[in-house]
Amino acid sequence: MATVRLSFSPAPVHVRTARLVGVAVARRAGVAEELLDEVRLAIGEACTRAVALHNQYRIPDLVMVEMSDSDSYMVRVIDRAPIEASIGLTKLPPDELAAESLTDEALTTGVGFALLAGFVDDLQVRPVDEGAGTEVRMVWPVHRR
Amino acid sequence: MELSLTTRTVGEHTVLDVGGEVDVYTAPRLRERLVELVDGGSRHVVVDLARVDFLDSTGLGVLVGALKRLRAANGTFGLVCAKEPLLKIFRITALDQVFPIYSSVEAAISTSSGERDDNPPTA
Numbered sequence: 001m002a003t004v005r006l007s008f009s010p011a012p013v014h015v016r017t018a019r020l021v022g023v024a025v026a027r028r029a030g031v032a033e034e035l036l037d038e039v040r041l042a043i044g045e046a047c048t049r050a051v052a053l054h055n056q057y058r059i060p061d062l063v064m065v066e067m068s069d070s071d072s073y074m075v076r077v078i079d080r081a082p083i084e085a086s087i088g089l090t091k092l093p094p095d096e097l098a099a100e101s102l103t104d105e106a107l108t109t110g111v112g113f114a115l116l117a118g119f120v121d122d123l124q125v126r127p128v129d130e131g132a133g134t135e136v137r138m139v140w141p142v143h144r145r
Numbered sequence: 146m147e148l149s150l151t152t153r154t155v156g157e158h159t160v161l162d163v164g165g166e167v168d169v170y171t172a173p174r175l176r177e178r179l180v181e182l183v184d185g186g187s188r189h190v191v192v193d194l195a196r197v198d199f200l201d202s203t204g205l206g207v208l209v210g211a212l213k214r215l216r217a218a219n220g221t222f223g224l225v226c227a228k229e230p231l232l233k234i235f236r237i238t239a240l241d242q243v244f245p246i247y248s249s250v251e252a253a254i255s256t257s258s259g260e261r262d263d264n265p266p267t268a
Contacts, residue, residue, distance in 0.1 A: 012170040019199075037230050044201050048169040094239040098213060104206050111238045112202035118237030 001070040007062040010054035015047045029069035030142035038119040046077035046136040053081035080133040159187040164196030167204030179211040188220035191253045223253040
């Protein structure tokens with residue numbers, strides 16, 4: 001099993017780096033070529049969410065991304081925001097998406113979660129084992145090498 | 146790939162050609178340009194996503210913001226997108242039911258010129 005870990009300051013500019021690394025490791029792990037766009041998008045969404053939460057709660061800690069492959073390709077994106085920040089994550093119904101009352105933040109959060117749920121068959125969002133924070137765990141199949 | 150933004154005028158439409166990656170880092174520049182266009186008097190805006198190779202939820206949020214801003218100003222807003230990976234993003238988020246999405250700039254312009262109401266496009 002190979003593991004690659006990446007930690008970055010919670011700034012938008014670094015999300016692209018995390019996407020690039022995540023896709024490079026996925027390719028090497030044997031994730032099918034046709035899934036790589038989805039891997040890129042999902043890692044980006046999970047990291048964007050983590051950066052937004054750190055900024056919202058003024059948490060300077062690093063966002064952690066861990067990529068590992070064994071029987072499958074697993075990516076964990078870990079933030080340090082209070083767990084209640086993740087309560088209410090839900091996919092928005094179409095008639096609410098362009099509602100005037102919906103804030104930009106709520107729209108982006110809802111759409112981001114819809115993308116994660118839509119593109120990742122094996123997705124878990126759960127509290128970290130120790131301290132504050134949430135782990136977004138995404139798993140993709142790999143070809144046997 | 147860096148974000149690129151180019152504006153051109155076709156009749157009474159303003160076409161914004163977007164290229165590269167629209168994400169949490171670059172989306173504020175797209176938002177700024179769209180706000181400038183509306184504040185500058187553009188009322189019929191078409192955003193061409195043909196050269197976009199990455200679009201995330203932040204970018205989608207910016208596009209929804211532009212749609213709302215133009216609706217409030219009695220304007221029209223359309224997207225041009227024929228790439229299946231991007232179309233899938235609109236379908237998964239149900240935003241394909243919110244945006245008029247066309248397969249070409251010509252289709253966007255001709256449809257919104259003839260229909261200044263909320264009729265959905267066929268593309």
